[in-house]
Amino acid sequence: MFVVHKKISITAICFVMLSILITGCHQQEKNVLPACKEPVREEVEPNSQPKESITGTNEVKQNGDTSEEQKQKTAEVSYAFYPSGPDFIKSVINERGNVEITDDMREKFNLFARDYRWCYMPDMNYYESFFEANEYTQSLGYNNFGFAVFYVLNYMKCPEKISDNDMQNAIQSLFVAKQGYKDMPHQAYRKLADYEDGYYSPWPEGGLDHNRMFYLLTKLEIVQHGADGVYITVCAKNYYFNDSGYEPGENEKWLIEKSNKMGMPDMQAAAKLVKNGEMKELKGDSNFETTIYIKFNGQKADSYNPRFVFNNTCGNDPNEI
Numbered sequence: 001m002f003v004v005h006k007k008i009s010i011t012a013i014c015f016v017m018l019s020i021l022i023t024g025c026h027q028q029e030k031n032v033l034p035a036c037k038e039p040v041r042e043e044v045e046p047n048s049q050p051k052e053s054i055t056g057t058n059e060v061k062q063n064g065d066t067s068e069e070q071k072q073k074t075a076e077v078s079y080a081f082y083p084s085g086p087d088f089i090k091s092v093i094n095e096r097g098n099v100e101i102t103d104d105m106r107e108k109f110n111l112f113a114r115d116y117r118w119c120y121m122p123d124m125n126y127y128e129s130f131f132e133a134n135e136y137t138q139s140l141g142y143n144n145f146g147f148a149v150f151y152v153l154n155y156m157k158c159p160e161k162i163s164d165n166d167m168q169n170a171i172q173s174l175f176v177a178k179q180g181y182k183d184m185p186h187q188a189y190r191k192l193a194d195y196e197d198g199y200y201s202p203w204p205e206g207g208l209d210h211n212r213m214f215y216l217l218t219k220l221e222i223v224q225h226g227a228d229g230v231y232i233t234v235c236a237k238n239y240y241f242n243d244s245g246y247e248p249g250e251n252e253k254w255l256i257e258k259s260n261k262m263g264m265p266d267m268q269a270a271a272k273l274v275k276n277g278e279m280k281e282l283k284g285d286s287n288f289e290t291t292i293y294i295k296f297n298g299q300k301a302d303s304y305n306p307r308f309v310f311n312n313t314c315g316n317d318p319n320e321i
Helices: 004-030 083-093 105-116 126-131 135-140 143-153 164-174 248-261 266-273
Strands: 193-196 199-202 213-225 229-240 286-295 307-314
Touching: 083 105, 083 164, 083 307, 105 266, 105 307, 126 143, 126 164, 135 143, 143 164, 143 193, 164 199, 164 307, 213 266, 248 266
Parallel strands: none
Antiparallel strands: 193 199, 213 229, 229 286, 286 307
């Protein structure tokens, strides 16, 4: 009997020790944190299909905390085309010669030009012209790439920073080269853009409220180029309406009168006045003549993405475009 009782006691002790061991191992497993996985950043090569998103973050979190250095990197973006460009292109692509402009074309172009920050479009004649320097850039010690960088920062809605690779990809995606693409010089462009540690950021000065900027399409010409290419030349005028915090000028007074008659807010009225062409009664801020190149690539979705060959901006004069 004693022997049997002793065996039972030993067995019970073994069970207790085994339970403690299992519990301890389980608790140890609970206290071990899994390895953090850093997000994978998709690199976009020049001349490849751009990423679909305009904005994004590359933020690494560890144990729920984010360092100051990581916070500073959260506004990086990659380049992408806006859908308003292809929407306009598709609406006119089957036309040829001097095209009669419709309300639908004016409406679509205004959306296109607003997304593409047309008022900041750099004057250029093929990508190669950015290697040149006009009087302004020459006086500051750099070339016309300063204007291209400034444009892209605005096109991308002024993020905190853009890597130099993304900047080069954006410029080469937007602007057509005649001979071939060479790498752009990466540097700070005083009064236009900062550059530090491989990243561009906007020059620290205020800009325009683009919700108050409108573009009137005034001329449209489309020419076939080879079997699968098309040149689209647009002429347009832009109008900027100050908000109620400023003393109204002639254009603002005109818009207020029109919006009151139409019974709608001023910005909504301006969009309708662009669409129906009545905006031409006003003197605009600038005239633009821009040539867009479209090369069809089978049935690929990027066939209608606009790429720019030429742009010339001038102020108003008696011989307006």
